[in-house]
Amino acid sequence: MTTTGLGSVPGDDIREWMRAVLELVDIPFLPELPARPYGDMLSRTVAVLTELAADLQPVGWRLTGGGDARASLDQRRARALLHEDLDVLEEYADGYQGQLKVQVTGPWTLAASVERPRGDKVLADHGARRDLAQALAYGVQQHVAEVRKRVPGAEVLLQVDEPGLPAVLAGAVPTASGWSKHRSVDGPGAVELLSLFTGTAPTIVHCCAARPPIEVFTKSGASGVAVDVSLLNTAAWDQIAAAAEGGTAVYAGVVPTTGALPRAEQAAEPLVRRWRDLGLDPELLKMAVITPACGLAAAGSTADARARLKLLRDVADVVAEAADA
Template sequence: MTTTGLGSVPGDDIREWMRAVLELVDIPFLPELPARPYGDMLSRTVAVLTELAADLQPAGWRLTGGGDARASLDQRRARAQLQEDLDVLEEYAYEYEGPLKIQVTGPWTLAASMERPRGDKVLADHGARRDLAQALADGVQQHVAEVRKRVPGAELVLQIDEPGLPAVLAGAVPTASGWSKHRSVDGPGAVELLSMFTTAAPTIVHCCAARPPIEVFTKSGAAGVAIDVSLLNNAAWDQIAIAAEAGTTLYAGLVSTTGPLPEPDHAAAPLVRRWRELGLDPELMKQIVITPACGLAAAPSPGDARARLELLRRIVDVVGEAADA
């Protein structure tokens, strides 16, 4: 049983956080620091895009056309910052051997967040969202290759962040006017784009929404799913059970991102209780990765976020004892 974080952390010191994640969790990750300009998950993902140019508007990122030559100043700055972060990763982790995780925004959340050149979301245009997904998939392949070159001993894990996918599937993403919603996407369509990303490296899909579409994630080829345990309803737990018995790794979010730090046994209790209620093999609990409920950018301070990551290993001990009981 292991631990990791889900990407975002507070503060603006990438060096401090790179040292911290190599020390505090079993699966270190490339930290995202949204407090910095171009440090949020969307900007980092725009930095990875190939063949598509984008600029940053007051409403967010907007596609402006194809070709790197037309990349905006904002996109070039996002790319420069990502390269600087990779330099820090290489400096601190070059001799590291073991699992190492990187994160990118998934194609559906990106399409629901970015605008087309003439307005409204990329999600509205079937061809545009496929082009965006393909450009992202190509960029992710290059990103994975670069990280492997910089950290040769790493066993790379790719995290795809899809917080917006439940709304996409439900037809709940508002149009630009706000008067209507974008047409829903069906499950097979969602699987089709996600499956572009599950061959670059062992992939987990992260969705800390109340109804994560677990079946979509597993059908796309994801090796793991990352969820907020506190939000799961009965239907979601049933899907988790099916996935776990099929060999999918559960990244169980058990530590809230804000508020008082829980005691380890209290934090572990919802997972252990549900596991037993579902009649799942206790041995399968030993394959679980314990994480915070979501990214830690909202934590009140870097020290608080560190404490939440430190708590994860104590929760592992409690869950491990339950698995052996």
């Protein structure tokens, strides 16, 4: 069985974390350190937007126009930080061969978070959110190509983070005034924009929710879905089962990001029990990728986060043994 992390980690030392992810998990990933200025997932994603300019306002990122020439000081700083992190990746992953994961905020979460030049979220404008998604898809293609160039032996995986998509589908994203909500997006519309990303590299869509829209992810062409096992309701498990039987990889978030560190058997139990209750093939369980429940930025310390990543290997062993039982 395989292990990986979901992106964010605590602290501000990218070199320490690059060494750690190459050591502790089977699928290393480019760490996100949101404790650093411009190190959060939205700033990281704005950094790859080469076709659109944005600046950072007190309420968050706002689009300002098109092209690199109009990029604000904040956007240029975000790009510089990403470039520095890629330099570290290239240095520490020299000679590496195998899967390597990068993360980016998905088009729907980005549209629900970033403002248009004249105010309100990009989500409010059908044309604007399509333009944003297309610009992001182009930027992601360049980003993945850059990682492949820097680490030639890597099979790059793309993780698309969509924590905001359930609210987008439900029409639960507030407007700027706070008095109403943006209109909901239907499933086919959500699939259409997500599909712009799944041809760039093998793609995992990550969403920590009680009922992540698994069917949207699989119809968009995602090769994997990443979920927080502790949150999933019965309907979500039914969709997970259908996805797994259809060949989609399940990235099972089983190690909590905060609180007491569980024993490996405790962390593995909910996944193993649900798999058996659903009557799923144990061989499919062996293909699951074991991850933390979500990003580890909220972990108490770097040492705590490292311990949680280290535990993944023990959990994977327990799950594999249960699948063989």
